[in-house]
Amino acid sequence: MGATASVSLAAAVADAGGLGMLGTAAMPHGLVVSALDALAARTAGVFGVNFLVPFLDREVMIQAAQRAKVVEFFYGSPDAELVEIAHAGGALVSWQVGSVAEAVAAADSGCDLVIAQGIEAGGHIRGEVSLLPLLTGVLDAVRVPVLAAGGIGGPRSVSAVLAAGAAGARVGTRFLAAEEADVHPVYRAALLAAGAEDTELTTAFSTWWDAPHRVLRGCIAAASADEDEFVGETDWGNHRVPIPRFCVLHPLTATTGRVEAMAHYAGQSVGEVRKVQPAAEIMAELVRDLGC
Numbered sequence: 047m048g049a050t051a052s053v054s055l056a057a058a059v060a061d062a063g064g065l066g067m068l069g070t071a072a073m074p075h076g077l078v079v080s081a082l083d084a085l086a087a088r089t090a091g092v093f094g095v096n097f098l099v100p101f102l103d104r105e106v107m108i109q110a111a112q113r114a115k116v117v118e119f120f121y122g123s124p125d126a127e128l129v130e131i132a133h134a135g136g137a138l139v140s141w142q143v144g145s146v147a148e149a150v151a152a153a154d155s156g157c158d159l160v161i162a163q164g165i166e167a168g169g170h171i172r173g174e175v176s177l178l179p180l181l182t183g184v185l186d187a188v189r190v191p192v193l194a195a196g197g198i199g200g201p202r203s204v205s206a207v208l209a210a211g212a213a214g215a216r217v218g219t220r221f222l223a224a225e226e227a228d229v230h231p232v233y234r235a236a237l238l239a240a241g242a243e244d245t246e247l248t249t250a251f252s253t254w255w256d257a258p259h260r261v262l263r264g265c266i267a268a269a270s271a272d273e274d275e276f277v278g279e280t281d282w283g284n285h286r287v288p289i290p291r292f293c294v295l296h297p298l299t300a301t302t303g304r305v306e307a308m309a310h311y312a313g314q315s316v317g318e319v320r321k322v323q324p325a326a327e328i329m330a331e332l333v334r335d336l337g338c
């Protein structure tokens with residue numbers, strides 16, 4: 047979940063028994079290692095770290111693999127060398143995939159697990175197929191554990207993907223309403239007001255990274271109506287990052303400017319985002335029907 051998957055959110059999910067993921071997507075490279083050290087100090091639970099391949103810094107990943115239980119890659123062809131480097135640091139390696147062929151390539155590259163992402167998902171979308179047909183194909187094709195992602199926002203869909211054979215569920219959008227997530231209040235309010243039909247798969251927010259993504263439809267209209275080159279900036283302490291109009295960056299708590307015109311990533315699971323609540327409460331609800 048990019049930078050919304052903050053140290054606080056990953057720690058809260060790990061504390062609640064989930065695999066808490068730190069998103070490094072928009073994070074300046076120099077902050078990743080200290081964030082992982084802070085995460086280790088905050089939780090005794092299990093956490094991982096996610097890298098977008100187009101923005102990967104190998105040195106940072108090597109250090110991350112010595113700190114996180116799982117190193118995950120997304121949006122690049124599975125690469126046995128990267129997997130080997132992460133393994134050498136002591137981490138398990140996961141690859142989020144959008145097709146059966148990519149899942150096979152990830153398993154052949156030595157990954158310990160794969161995440162099958164359907165096009166219902168929020169954020170950047172790798173493939174062209176909905177979750178259930180993708181999951182079915184991936185489960186038939188690989189022997190490593192397969193997690194399901196995309197449109198899963200509550201206990202019914204968690205149970206459904208487990209019944210279909212997934213080893214677990216990856217949940218993104220629902221956690222944007224966790225108290226611990228780093229989400230700007232304007233973005234959060236838009237999520238709370240939206241239903242499953244209010245998202246759009248688009249290439250609108252492609253400055254700095256040209257890849258399809260699912261957002262709330264309203265932010266496309268707001269950005270189209272804006273005329274300035276920049277719509278705001280995010281303050282990362284020593285780093286101030288300007289946000290051009292139609293930029294890939296999404297609004298965090300420390301973002302200022304015309305937030306309504308920035309990328310509001312959301313999956314079709316957004317209909318299950320109904321209130322702001324602690325991550326532990328969301329976790330308890332997600333596993334409600336599993337008897338654990």
Ligand SMILES: Cc1cc2nc3c(=O)[nH]c(=O)nc-3n(C[C@H](O)[C@H](O)[C@H](O)COP(=O)(O)O)c2cc1C
Nearest residue numbers: 047048071120167168169196197218219311313315
């Ligand atoms: C705000 C947001 C940011 C995301 N950023 C990333 C990312 O940096 N890396 C990644 O692997 N996936 C990212 N994703 C996609 C998730 O890993 C996952 O596929 C998706 O959230 C699942 O669908 P859901 O949002 O309906 O739960 C992001 C999703 C959202 C909603």
